Amino acid sequence: MRSCLFILIAWACAGEALAADFTADFSSANQSYARGKYSEAATAYEKILQAGVVSPNLLFNYGSAEFKAGNPGKSIAAFRDAELLAPRDADIRANLGFVRSQVQGATLHESRWQDWFGQLTLNEWTLLATAALWLTFLILAAKQYRPALAPKLGSAGGLFICLTILFGAVAGLQAVEHFSRQSAVVVSDAVTRSGPFDDAQNAFAVHDGAELSVVDQHGDWVQVADGSGRTGWLSTRQVELIPGA
Amino acid sequence: MITAGHAASFTATLDRDSISLGESATLSLSFQGAQPNNVPTPDIPGLQIVNSGTSQNVSYINGAMNATVTVTFSVTPQRTGKFTIPAMRADINGEQITSQPIELTVAAANAPSAAAVNSGSQVAFMKLVLPQQKVYVGETLAAELQIYLRDDVRSIANFQMISSPADGFVVGKNAQGARFQTQAGGRNYTVIPLSIALTVTRSGDLSLGPFNASLIIFVPSQNQGGDPFFSQFFNQGDQKEVTLTTEATSAQSLPLPTGNVPKNFNGAIGDYTMSVTAGPTNVTVGDPITVHVQISGRGALDAIRMPDQSAWNDFKIFAPTTKTEISDSLGQAGTKTFEEIVTPQSATVHELPEFSFSFFNPDDGQYHTLKQPPERLMVRAGGVTPMPAIAANKNSAQESQAPQDVLPIKQELGTLTAASGPLILRPSFLAVQALPVIAFVAAFVWRKRTDNLANNPRLRRQRLVAQLVEMGIGDLKKCAVENSPETFFTTLFRLLQEQLGERLDCPASAITEAVVDDLATGGASEELLGEVRELFQLCNQARYAPIRGSEELNSVAAKFEKVAHELQSLSL
Numbered sequence: 001m002r003s004c005l006f007i008l009i010a011w012a013c014a015g016e017a018l019a020a021d022f023t024a025d026f027s028s029a030n031q032s033y034a035r036g037k038y039s040e041a042a043t044a045y046e047k048i049l050q051a052g053v054v055s056p057n058l059l060f061n062y063g064s065a066e067f068k069a070g071n072p073g074k075s076i077a078a079f080r081d082a083e084l085l086a087p088r089d090a091d092i093r094a095n096l097g098f099v100r101s102q103v104q105g106a107t108l109h110e111s112r113w114q115d116w117f118g119q120l121t122l123n124e125w126t127l128l129a130t131a132a133l134w135l136t137f138l139i140l141a142a143k144q145y146r147p148a149l150a151p152k153l154g155s156a157g158g159l160f161i162c163l164t165i166l167f168g169a170v171a172g173l174q175a176v177e178h179f180s181r182q183s184a185v186v187v188s189d190a191v192t193r194s195g196p197f198d199d200a201q202n203a204f205a206v207h208d209g210a211e212l213s214v215v216d217q218h219g220d221w222v223q224v225a226d227g228s229g230r231t232g233w234l235s236t237r238q239v240e241l242i243p244g245a
Numbered sequence: 246m247i248t249a250g251h252a253a254s255f256t257a258t259l260d261r262d263s264i265s266l267g268e269s270a271t272l273s274l275s276f277q278g279a280q281p282n283n284v285p286t287p288d289i290p291g292l293q294i295v296n297s298g299t300s301q302n303v304s305y306i307n308g309a310m311n312a313t314v315t316v317t318f319s320v321t322p323q324r325t326g327k328f329t330i331p332a333m334r335a336d337i338n339g340e341q342i343t344s345q346p347i348e349l350t351v352a353a354a355n356a357p358s359a360a361a362v363n364s365g366s367q368v369a370f371m372k373l374v375l376p377q378q379k380v381y382v383g384e385t386l387a388a389e390l391q392i393y394l395r396d397d398v399r400s401i402a403n404f405q406m407i408s409s410p411a412d413g414f415v416v417g418k419n420a421q422g423a424r425f426q427t428q429a430g431g432r433n434y435t436v437i438p439l440s441i442a443l444t445v446t447r448s449g450d451l452s453l454g455p456f457n458a459s460l461i462i463f464v465p466s467q468n469q470g471g472d473p474f475f476s477q478f479f480n481q482g483d484q485k486e487v488t489l490t491t492e493a494t495s496a497q498s499l500p501l502p503t504g505n506v507p508k509n510f511n512g513a514i515g516d517y518t519m520s521v522t523a524g525p526t527n528v529t530v531g532d533p534i535t536v537h538v539q540i541s542g543r544g545a546l547d548a549i550r551m552p553d554q555s556a557w558n559d560f561k562i563f564a565p566t567t568k569t570e571i572s573d574s575l576g577q578a579g580t581k582t583f584e585e586i587v588t589p590q591s592a593t594v595h596e597l598p599e600f601s602f603s604f605f606n607p608d609d610g611q612y613h614t615l616k617q618p619p620e621r622l623m624v625r626a627g628g629v630t631p632m633p634a635i636a637a638n639k640n641s642a643q644e645s646q647a648p649q650d651v652l653p654i655k656q657e658l659g660t661l662t663a664a665s666g667p668l669i670l671r672p673s674f675l676a677v678q679a680l681p682v683i684a685f686v687a688a689f690v691w692r693k694r695t696d697n698l699a700n701n702p703r704l705r706r707q708r709l710v711a712q713l714v715e716m717g718i719g720d721l722k723k724c725a726v727e728n729s730p731e732t733f734f735t736t737l738f739r740l741l742q743e744q745l746g747e748r749l750d751c752p753a754s755a756i757t758e759a760v761v762d763d764l765a766t767g768g769a770s771e772e773l774l775g776e777v778r779e780l781f782q783l784c785n786q787a788r789y790a791p792i793r794g795s796e797e798l799n800s801v802a803a804k805f806e807k808v809a810h811e812l813q814s815l816s817l
Contacts, residue, residue: 022658023658026658030654030656033654053658053661054661054662055658055659055660055661055662056659056662057655057657057658057659058658058659060654060655061654061655063651064651064652064654065654067651068651085662091652094652095651095652098650098651099651104530104531122667122668122669123667123668126667126668126669127668130678133678133681134678134680134681136681137681137682137684137685138681138684138685140685140688141681141684141685141687141688141689142688144685144688144689144691144692145688145691145692147692171669175667175669178667189561189563190563191533191563191564191586193566199566200566201566201568201584202535202563202565202566202584202585202586204533204586205533205563205586205588207531207588
């Protein structure tokens with residue numbers, strides 16, 4: 001027990017020390033941003049990220065700097081990474097929405113249901129489902145322990161069983177999305193190809209910042225689909241891959 | 246092992262000392278007297294020397310054996326000139342013997358004279374035909390090599406081009422054409438035409454040929470004999486290797502005219518047509534439009550590049566993909582297709598600009614420009630994606646205003662976090678989910694046991710009596726310590742009644758010493774029955790002689806405890 005406590009304290013201290021090491025770099029990058037040197041700031045933020053330091057604020061600033069530097073694709077990718085760490089952060093959502101609104105051309109649009117499910121993350125849906133599951137079984141256990149409570153708990157039990165099924169189904173759908181559907185953000189204007197090689201015919205053009213779903217992957221190429229159902233191949237150099245939400 | 250009485254010798258000979266380019270000579274290395282320990286193989290630049298076999302000859306002359314081993318090589322020159330096959334050394338019976346050097350002269354092959362051709366005496370010959378004597382730099386054309394075979398040639402095999410000198414041309418693909426018949430010197434000849442693709446690489450005087458080729462022909466045997474009827478089926482004829490040589494031909498190459506060169510000419514030479522299609526033509530700003538440019542015709546298709554698009558400033562142009570479809574066997578005619586994506590950059594764009602492609606046609610010696618007129622476009626302004634509700638400002642006064650920029654950056658690095666994976670992949674999280682299930686199962690089991698007890702009075706009495714006996718034993722020990730025999734034996738008697746009443750399923754008040762024998766039906770031992778009787782008797786005696794010591798009471802309590810446990814284990 002004592003050793004576990006020691007490890008936790010050591011881990012927390014190591015995190016603090018790591019943060020302290022990069023605070024100066026972070027401040028320096030912020031100053032570059034304030035002076036309008038957005039590309040320089042983006043490079044500095046990216047360097048901190050490459051050192052293994054990750055925080056929602058760092059990704060937020062990196063996404064902002066990339067947008068100001070004229071790279072909406074990299075900006076969207078950074079904000080989406082930040083959103084994975086802090087799904088309820090209103091500033092991240094606001095910036096992500098704003099940058100998305102600046103992207104030209106066709107991009108991936110989620111269906112109404114996906115939009116609704118996306119209000120909560122997979123972990124949040126999972127916690128809701130498990131909370132409903134716990135309450136369901138605790139009510140069932142209470143009925144066994146105190147049969148006199150059964151009439152009072154009857155409707156509540158049914159309600160929580162329904163909620164468990166509902167939340168579990170949504171969490172399952174989210175999990176399928178998470179594990180099977182990767183998405184890609186285009187980081188420079190490009191033309192998709194009809195096959196995974198340079199000489200393949202043109203399929204359609206995509207703009208920097210367009211969000212696409214990944215259908216297949218073959219070596220250094222990913223097959224992507226846009227919101228209208230068109231598919232084409234892009235080199236992995238032209239996109240940033242983002243795991244499902 | 247060959248041995249001989251003669252002294253060993255080694256000689257090298259050529260069957261001919263002078264041959265034409267395309268012919269082969271035979272080099273023979275003869276070892277006389279014994280088999281050599283090594284056979285030298287000459288290596289001479291410009292000569293291809295290949296071992297073609299070994300033969301042995303043994304003869305007896307006046308009782309003396311004369312043995313000769315001959316190794317033959319085929320010698321094929323790769324260029325004209327005078328070659329010397331140097332002296333070679335062979336080890337025969339441990340003796341080093343050296344051959345004499347020999348010379349071979351290789352002369353250029355000459356095409357047969359016109360008189361020889363016209364006389365019909367040539368069994369096979371070859372002509373090189375260049376269709377035009379005036380060409381342009383970059384022009385593609387086809388020369389024709391015509392192979393003439395006299396009517397007595399049954400078949401040919403192993404046609405090989407030995408040399409095809411071309412000064413100022415790049416020789417490309419070749420393709421065989423349809424055979425035809427012709428006459429020369431009163432003999433019929435079959436002509437096999439072979440087209441050869443040529444591309445002019447420089448201006449000035451150019452020369453082509455003479456081309457050299459070799460082939461094997463099969464002609465009827467001169468020594469047929471036998472029945473002519475059967476010989477037409479079974480006489481395979483003689484096989485001859487012949488060398489064919491053409492005359493050299495020349496052409497004059499002109500540079501492209503420098504006058505009236507179209508502004509967008511980018512080096513295309515040939516005769517072409519162009520078609521351009523584009524779509525869709527009703528788009529939003531930034532939407533892609535696919536432009537297909539198809540250039541078809543005859544010429545150097547590989548050299549054709551996408552026409553100039555310097556006037557397309559209002560479009561973002563992506564690198565085109567190209568596809569070439571060849572329609573002839575020489576690769577000099579076909580269609581080259583460019584597919585290009587362009588995106589209009591503003592809603593003020595109303596048309597795709599004119600497309601023009603210029604080329605130089607060597608047939609008429611002039612430049613030509615093909616034009617595709619501008620195509621109307623409908624370009625709409627791009628829409629703006631509305632902000633997500635969650636991102637909108639809380640302030641109602643600002644709700645209707647769309648944000649103009651990203652929010653200010655954060656000044657603090659914040660808490661370092663790692664992107665934690667989904668909870669459903671964590672074993673500890675999954676294990677915790679078993680707790681409510683376990684709680685429910687435990688409550689369910691408890692409920693079943695409780696209900697079972699409630700529905701079984703005897704079981705319930707059994708548990709109550711067991712509990713009562715356990716408490717009673719404590720009371721007995723307490724009474725023993727306090728040395729109160731009356732209470733002790735009263736309690737003991739009541740406990741005996743309760744325990745036996747439960748065992749025999751009858752009221753405790755009805756239990757007396759008389760029912761002890763009923764326990765025998767449940768498998769109680771005689772010893773146990775005796776002990777129960779003894780306890781009853783002690784209770785009875787105590788009414789008359791109540792004074793007992795603590796020690797004795799303790800031993801009675803211990804005995805009761807033992808008896809009670811034995812009674813509880815009986816299966817009645």
